[in-house]
Amino acid sequence: MTDFTKILDKAKELEAKMKESQEKIKEIKAEGVSGSNSVKITLDGEGEMQKIELSDEIIKEDKAIIEDLIVAAHNSAKSQLKTKTxxxxxxATGGFGIPGFKWPL
Incomplete structure (x- = not known):
């Protein structure tokens, strides 16, 4: 019975650590840039865009170029966010991860 109790205790400990991690993830900010810092996008820990900055110089560019740079900056921020989360x-999991679990980012 002690082995089962130890397993339950570890599961409860992991659950508490995961809850703490989820709160920390909400506070994460990830910034993606493109076009030599002409476009900057900031995402929060849940993947929501919080801010977009366009340099004065980029505003003078063709619309298609600006759109491509926005997509590139967003993808960069998303990649950083995935790494940070x-x-x-x-x-929280001691580096083991959770088999079969894929984060929605």
Missing amino acids: TEEISK
């Missing part, structure tokens, strides 16, 4: 989850 993965690191946070690894801290």
Whole structure:
């Protein structure tokens, strides 16, 4: 019975760490840039866009170029966010991850 109790205790500990991680993830900010810092996009830990900055110089460019740079900056921010959330989850799970679980980012 002690082995089962230990397993339950570990599961409760992991659950508490995951809840703490989820709160920390909400506070994460990830910034993506493109076009030599002409476009900057900031995402929060839930993947929501919080801010977009366009340099004065980029505004003079063709619309299609600006659109491509916005997409590139967003993808960069999304990639950084994925890395940061993965690191946070690894801290909580001791680097083991959760088999079969894929984060929605």
